[in-house]
Amino acid sequence: MSNLIVIGTQWGDEGKGKIVDLLSSKADTIVRFQGGHNAGHTLVVGDQVFKLSLLPSGVIREDKIAVIGNGVVLDPWKLLEEIEQLNSRGIKICSDRFLISENTPLILPFHKDLDLLREQKAGKEKIGTTGRGIGPAYEDKVGRRALRTGDLKDPNQVKRKLNIIKEHHDILRAGLGATDIDEEQLFDELMIVGKKINTFIKPVWKILNEQIKKNKNILFEGAQGSMLDVDFGTYPFVTSSSTIAAAAAIGSGVAHNKINSVLGITKAYTTRVGEGPMPTELTDSIGRYLSEEGNEKGTVTGRDRRCGWFDAPLVRRSCLLNGVTSLALTKIDVLDKLEKIKICVGYRIEKEEYTDFPVSTSLSNKLSPIYEEIDGWNVGYRIEKEEYTDFPVSTSLSNKLSPIYEEIDGWNTSTVGLEKIDQMPIKARAYIQRIEELSETEVSIISTGPERNQTILINDPF
Ligand code: GDP
Ligand code: IMO
Ligand code: MG
Numbered sequence: 521m522s523n524l525i526v527i528g529t530q531w532g533d534e535g536k537g538k539i540v541d542l543l544s545s546k547a548d549t550i551v552r553f554q555g556g557h558n559a560g561h562t563l564v565v566g567d568q569v570f571k572l573s574l575l576p577s578g579v580i581r582e583d584k585i586a587v588i589g590n591g592v593v594l595d596p597w598k599l600l601e602e603i604e605q606l607n608s609r610g611i612k613i614c615s616d617r618f619l620i621s622e623n624t625p626l627i628l629p630f631h632k633d634l635d636l637l638r639e640q641k642a643g644k645e646k647i648g649t650t651g652r653g654i655g656p657a658y659e660d661k662v663g664r665r666a667l668r669t670g671d672l673k674d675p676n677q678v679k680r681k682l683n684i685i686k687e688h689h690d691i692l693r694a695g696l697g698a699t700d701i702d703e704e705q706l707f708d709e710l711m712i713v714g715k716k717i718n719t720f721i722k723p724v725w726k727i728l729n730e731q732i733k734k735n736k737n738i739l740f741e742g743a744q745g746s747m748l749d750v751d752f753g754t755y756p757f758v759t760s761s762s763t764i765a766a767a768a769a770i771g772s773g774v775a776h777n778k779i780n781s782v783l784g785i786t787k788a789y790t791t792r793v794g795e796g797p798m799p800t801e802l803t804d805s806i807g808r809y810l811s812e813e814g815n816e817k818g819t820v821t822g823r824d825r826r827c828g829w830f831d832a833p834l835v836r837r838s839c840l841l842n843g844v845t846s847l848a849l850t851k852i853d854v855l856d857k858l859e860k861i862k863i864c865v866g867y868r869i870e871k872e873e874y875t876d877f878p879v880s881t882s883l884s885n886k887l888s889p890i891y892e893e894i895d896g897w898n899v900g901y902r903i904e905k906e907e908y909t910d911f912p913v914s915t916s917l918s919n920k921l922s923p924i925y926e927e928i929d930g931w932n933t934s935t936v937g938l939e940k941i942d943q944m945p946i947k948a949r950a951y952i953q954r955i956e957e958l959s960e961t962e963v964s965i966i967s968t969g970p971e972r973n974q975t976i977l978i979n980d981p982f
Contacts, residue, residue, distance in 0.1 A: 522982045523738040523779045525768045526848075528745030529838035531792035533818070533825060534785040535850035535967055537561025540577035540741045542972050543783075546982055547739035549585040549731055550578030553771030554761040555743030556593040556627060556657070557602075558650040560819025564970040568609075571819055574599050576741050579618070580611055587724055588620045591761065591771020593657040594669065595627040596713045620717065621724035621773070622670035630689050630701050631656040637696040647757055648794030650820050656692075658760035660685060669721045672714030675707075682707055725773025732778050737982065740768040740779070746838040747792075754915055757796025765842040783981040784844035784961065786835055788852045788951075791825040793818045797918040800828035800864045814854040829862045829925065832958035834911045839961045846964035846981050849952060853937075853968050858930040863954060867921035869906040928954065938968045941976050 524543070528534040541563040544550050557573035563580065564570075570580055574594065579586040588594060599620075603613045631653030639646045649655060660666040665684050671677045686701050693701075728738060742763060747753045749763040761767065769776040789810055792798045801807070810816065810827035817824060838844065855861055886906070912918050931947035938944055944952075944966070956962055964979040 522781075523732070523740070523774070524982050525740040525742065525765045525779055525782045525842075527742035527763065527765050527782065527784060527842050527844075529784040529786045529835050529842070529844065529847070530745045530790055530831075531747045531798070532743075532745040533560070533791055533793065533816075534745060534787045535848070536742060536785045537563050537572065537577045538850070538967060538970060538972070539783070539785055539848045539965065540739065541565070541580065542975060543981065544578030544581055544584055544739055546737060546980075547578060547584065548736040549587060549728070550576040550739045550741055551587040551589050551728065551768075551772050552576045552592050552741050552743065553589040554591040554763060554767045555759065556652060556654050557595055557598045558652045558654045558759060558820060559743035561741075561743075562819055562970070565972055570606075573602060573820060575602050575606070575613070575618075578739065578741070579606070579613065582611060582617070585617045585619065586613075587618075587728070587772070588624060589724055589772035590621040590623040591767055592621075592624055593627050593654060593661070593761075594620065594624050595632075595652070596669075596710075596717055598627075600713065600716055615719040618720050619722045619724055619727060620669055620720045622668070622721050624669045625657055625661040625666035626668065627653045627657040628667065628685070628706065629653075630686075630693070630698075631660070633698050634689065634692055634696075637693070637698055641696060646795060648796070648823075649759075652820070655760040660688075663688070667710075669717070672710065672721070673718055675711060678710055678714075679707060682710075728772060728774050729778075732774065738774065740772065740774075742768070746841055747834065749841075752841055752913070754796045754918055755913075757794065757915065764838075765844075781845045781981055782843050783964070784835075784839055784842060784847045785850060786847050786955075786959075787850050788830060788855055788955075789814070790828045790831050790834075791816050793821070793823050793825050797915060797921070798826055798828060799867055799918065799921040799923045800831045801826050802828045806858070809858070810854060813857070814851055829864055829923070830955065831864045831911075831923070832955065833864065833866060833909060835955075835959045836961075837911050839959050844961050846979060847956075847959065847961050848965035848967060848981070849955065849963045850967035852948060852952070852966055853935045855930065855948075855951075856934050856936070857932065859932070860927050861930050861951060862925040862927050863951075863958065864923035865926050865958060866924040867908040867911070868924055869908075869917065869920050870922060872906070872920070926954075935968050937971075937974045938966075939973065939976060941966070941978055944976070
């Protein structure tokens with residue numbers, strides 16, 4: 521048995537799609553276990569580029585089984601669009617090799633409406649979601665009212681559940697300026713879409729466990745990244761699913777002790793799309809360099825990704841949260857032309873002043889009083905200088921962090937397309953080694969370009 525989880529260790533877009541496509545040559549089955557079509561995974565195979573949002577990246581290899589697990593939220597119309605796109609390029613998706621779990625919650629049009637309307641209303645406080653209805657769909661899942669794939673086979677069940685969800689959403693939409701939900705029209709549309717996808721809907725948990733008994737290799741493909749995890753990410757600037765490796769078990773029905781390895785995909789620098797803290801963000805010419813050289817534009821929404829230096833404490837934390845057994849370091853080639861390269865090794869908050877007593881004990885423990893000398897009254901508190909070696913969970917803190925950097929020399933040599941570690945410039949190897957030390961995890965794969973073969977395989981992560 522050899523089952524592997526691939527997850528992103530940063531804020532998404534680490535290059536998971538490329539690595540999953542590459543490694544799926546060794547897998548029998550590839551499973552998406554969380555997220556939805558907020559994901560954008562780009563695969564480059566020769567002169568062909570594939571951009572996948574919902575289908576697992578292994579799907580383009582026609583001898584593989586591709587699976588959407590119960591942890592995903594599924595927009596059935598978007599799914600059919602993606603299947604159609606692949607069909608038109610000669611990649612056939614049939615029920616022999618594509619399965620959807622019967623307990624996968626659906627994203628419906630009013631989830632998208634709510635996502636967009638809330639973001640609009642939030643103004644400066646917005647999260648910067650992909651506007652795909654992900655958050656509202658997960659809310660209905662945990663609210664125990666979601667319409668799930670398996671329901672589509674039973675029109676009465678669809679009708680009953682639609683009625684319950686509509687009632688709930690009528691309340692949520694009040695005052696947001698949304699048009700009324702046309703329940704009957706939606707029912708008809710669901711019946712049409714259901715007919716097209718019912719053939720894929722199966723007891724995925726059972727089929728995967730049968731495969732494990734037969735010693736098949738399963739690859740679990742994560743979406744987003746650990747810093748977007750609903751519990752451990754930069755909350756509330758996160759997505760609405762658990763993005764860490766543990767979610768592979770919950771989101772597929774394969775027990776955690778049946779999965780042996782976790783490959784953490786890590787970009788050689790840091791990027792983020794959407795709002796929220798990002799301590800190493802660069803808004804200067806180096807930030808622009810990373811953006812241009814790395815072609816850092818979001819696959820799903822086309823937004824510019826924010827770029828910055830490699831944040832080591834953040835990746836070290838992700839390695840622990842996910843139980844990462846080795847790292848795949850991507851986009852090292854993007855750094856080729858830099859004279860100097862910085863690595864964040866810790867954070868500092870430069871003098872914080874408070875006029876109210878802070879609630880958090882971790883803060884209030886460190887306060888020194890600010891006195892007014894004349895009458896001796898305490899008029900506030902100050903934390904002189906705080907240093908952190910771990911990424912702090914609290915957003916109010918993480919918003920104020922200044923990175924502590926270590927600087928190393930750049931290598932000023934092209935690493936594009938290298939396939940062997942001994943071709944890698946000494947200084948680039950030193951950078952990779954430092955990342956291994958700081959993240960306390962070894963690198964098993966180095967990616968030197970977007971294509972499958974632009975890869976150095978040091979150890980097999982399976
Ligand atoms: P994902 O969401 O983690 O799958 O990542 P995306 O596909 O959204 O973004 C990664 C981008 O970087 C894609 O355009 C890939 O084709 C590209 N890419 C992946 N690995 C490398 C690499 O090693 N070097 C370069 N230059 N580009 C890469
Ligand atoms: P892949 O799989 C990068 C971000 C959004 C936003 C936040 C919440 O390609 O790495 P959501 O629509 O999920 O409610 O948005 O999460 N986000 C991603 N950022 N890569 C992704 O996926 C992302 N999926 C969601 O930009 O900040
Ligand atoms: Mg992406």
